[in-house]
Amino acid sequence: MPLSREAAHYLFGVMRLGQGAELSVFNGADGEWDARVAEAGKKGGTLEPLAQSVPQWLPPDLWLMFAPVKKARTDFIVEKAVEMGVRRLLPVATDFTNSERIRQDRLQAHAREAAEQCGAVFVPEVAELSKLSAVLADWPDARRLMFCDEAAAGSSSALAGVFAEAEGPGPWAVLIGPEGGFSEAERTRLYGLPQAHVATLGPRILRAETAAVAALTLWQTRFGDWA
Amino acid sequence: MPLSREAAHYLFGVMRLGQGAELSVFNGADGEWDARVAEAGKKGGTLEPLAQSVPQWLPPDLWLMFAPVKKARTDFIVEKAVEMGVRRLLPVATDFTNSERIRQDRLQAHAREAAEQCGAVFVPEVAELSKLSAVLADWPDARRLMFCDEAAAGSSSALAGVFAEAEGPGPWAVLIGPEGGFSEAERTRLYGLPQAHVATLGPRILRAETAAVAALTLWQTRFGDWA
Numbered sequence: 001m002p003l004s005r006e007a008a009h010y011l012f013g014v015m016r017l018g019q020g021a022e023l024s025v026f027n028g029a030d031g032e033w034d035a036r037v038a039e040a041g042k043k044g045g046t047l048e049p050l051a052q053s054v055p056q057w058l059p060p061d062l063w064l065m066f067a068p069v070k071k072a073r074t075d076f077i078v079e080k081a082v083e084m085g086v087r088r089l090l091p092v093a094t095d096f097t098n099s100e101r102i103r104q105d106r107l108q109a110h111a112r113e114a115a116e117q118c119g120a121v122f123v124p125e126v127a128e129l130s131k132l133s134a135v136l137a138d139w140p141d142a143r144r145l146m147f148c149d150e151a152a153a154g155s156s157s158a159l160a161g162v163f164a165e166a167e168g169p170g171p172w173a174v175l176i177g178p179e180g181g182f183s184e185a186e187r188t189r190l191y192g193l194p195q196a197h198v199a200t201l202g203p204r205i206l207r208a209e210t211a212a213v214a215a216l217t218l219w220q221t222r223f224g225d226w227a
Numbered sequence: 228m229p230l231s232r233e234a235a236h237y238l239f240g241v242m243r244l245g246q247g248a249e250l251s252v253f254n255g256a257d258g259e260w261d262a263r264v265a266e267a268g269k270k271g272g273t274l275e276p277l278a279q280s281v282p283q284w285l286p287p288d289l290w291l292m293f294a295p296v297k298k299a300r301t302d303f304i305v306e307k308a309v310e311m312g313v314r315r316l317l318p319v320a321t322d323f324t325n326s327e328r329i330r331q332d333r334l335q336a337h338a339r340e341a342a343e344q345c346g347a348v349f350v351p352e353v354a355e356l357s358k359l360s361a362v363l364a365d366w367p368d369a370r371r372l373m374f375c376d377e378a379a380a381g382s383s384s385a386l387a388g389v390f391a392e393a394e395g396p397g398p399w400a401v402l403i404g405p406e407g408g409f410s411e412a413e414r415t416r417l418y419g420l421p422q423a424h425v426a427t428l429g430p431r432i433l434r435a436e437t438a439a440v441a442a443l444t445l446w447q448t449r450f451g452d453w454a
Contacts, residue, residue: 057430083437085429118432201444202312202453203284205345210310213440217428218448226429 001025001035001047012040024053026121031056054121059085060224061171063143064216066090067097067178068129069208076209077176078107081124082114084216085225088125092132092175095183102129132175136189140171145196147175148215149182150205174219176211228252228262228274239267251280253348258283281348286312287451288398290370291443293317294324294405295356296435303436304403305334308351309341311443312452315352317400319359322410329356363416367398372423374402375442376409377432401446403438 003011011017019040025047026032032054035047064086068074074091081089089111091102108126115123139145175190182190190196201214220226230238238244246267252274253259259281262274291313295301301318308316316338318329335353342350366372402417409417417423428441447453 080437083431083433084441085431118434120431202447202451204310204312204347206310207345210307210440213437214311214444217441217444220429221445224429 001049003045003047005043008041008043008045011037012042012045022050023047025049026054026115028121028123029056032119032121054119056121058122059087059124060169060220062086062216062219062224063088063090063173064124064212065092065132065135065173065175066208066212067092067094067132067176068102069098069179073207073209074102074107075110077212078110078126079114079117080209080213081216082111082120083118084213084220086124086174086216088127090127090135090173091129092135093129094132094178095186096178096180098178098180104128132186133189136193139193139195141195143171143173143195145173145175145190145193146199146215146219147190147196148177148201148211149187149190149198150177169223172219172223174212174215176208176215179208228276230272230274232270235268235270235272238264239269239272249277250274252276253281253342255348255350256283259346259348281346283348285349286314286351287396287447289313289443289446289451290315290317290400291351291439292319292359292362292400292402293435293439294319294321294359294403295329296325296406300434300436301329301334302337304439305337305353306341306344307436307440308443309338309347310345311440311447313351313401313443315354317354317362318356319362319402320356321359321405322413323405323407325405325407331355359413360416363420366420366422368422370398370400370422372400372402372417372420373426373442373446374417374423375404375426375428375438376414376417377404396450399446399450401439401442403435403442406435 017023017037017040019037021037023035024032025035031052033052034050036050038046038048062085064081066077068091078089089107104126111126112123191198199215199218201211206214244250244264244267246264248264250262251259252262258279261277261280263277265273265275289312291308293304295318305316316334318334331353338353339350418425426442426445428438433441
């Protein structure tokens with residue numbers, strides 16, 4: 001297994017591993033493997049796979065859509081999504097999103113680190129920032145969408161929509177609104193989307209990263225691999 | 228309404244409010260009020276209450292017990308507990324807890340700030356750090372305990388215990404284990420406690436703060452004020 005220059009730098013330059021050292025590796029497709037350093041160089045090297053220690057698994061076919069917030073809290077959303085088990089992360093700019101940019105490469109690297117930290121063998125793809133209106137205009141027929149409407153907080157119908165109407169597994173997405181809530185235009189569009197199911201997350205206003213974990217918990221328990 | 232020296236310093240020294248300025252205040256017992264600065268001094272002052280803007284509410288009679296982790300993540304647990312709605316926070320030292328100390332005053336201040344941030348009118352008490360074994364030895368008869376057992380992760384029985392056995396409202400506590408899991412002695416004690424119900428939080432290992440939000444979501448949806 002040849003190593004990229006970046007991986008060789010990390011393993012031999014930063015971590016100071018030498019020939020014969022053993023480590024755990026995963027590539028997102030073949031589970032986790034015990035491996036041994038066969039060759040260690042400044043610009044490359046090779047690993048010898050020994051035995052698979054964790055079989056490959058995939059999280060459910062679930063996307064998490066979220067409006068970027070402040071840097072540390074956006075990082076947190078990415079980290080939590082990896083732990084909770086999502087297949088893909090879609091940052092979306094909404095009418096009330098303050099932060100108009102993301103560093104996709106940084107968030108992708110953060111997702112990989114989060115997977116390493118929590119022993120996951122799968123790293124969700126982090127998409128580039130898209131406009132929510134554009135994503136909804138082109139929404140796939142077969143993918144259901146659970147959106148969390150802050151304006152419905154205070155009502156006592158937690159997840160009434162999702163639980164009453166939605167059925168079985170299949171492709172899903174969970175959409176967490178921006179901290180300022182959705183605009184009226186967005187709300188109209190969402191409530192009009194046949195694939196959409198509204199969820200409310202209790203009587204208190206939650207921060208975006210809290211709402212992400214709470215919504216993913218409800219989804220995983222009801223439709224995902226926690227069931 | 229007379230102000231403490233600390234509050235006067237914050238309002239008049241830091242925030243630079245003057246006589247006649249209007250603000251929102253809460254004391255944890257009377258909801259949120261619009262108020263006006265009647266007198267502003269260096270060491271004190273008074274506020275004149277105008278009208279109640281939010282009635283007082285209490286979260287359900289739920290304690291969150293957690294083993295302190297690194298500072299930023301412990302702060303996060305406190306913040307999330309306030310958003311999710313708990314009545315009391317109990318930091319507990321377990322056999323595998325690394326951090327043997329907490330700054331109770333700092334965590335209590337953090338809980339107050341979190342309440343201000345999320346518009347809550349209630350601030351949970353943060354207790355001093357206790358030994359988990361001592362807390363369990365003296366566990367109240369009427370308070371049920373949902374504990375999250377990492378060792379049961381990977382099994383597919385998410386919350387089976389809690390959902391199947393437990394009934395209705397009443398006093399509860401949710402216990403999040405330390406990142407290294409419970410010791411065998413603790414696990415034996417917990418499984419032997421008649422008030423205890425085991426919950427599992429999906430097939431992936433969650434960090435403590437993620438587990439706290441996920442467990443509180445399940446509890447609130449099943450037994451609390453999200454139902």
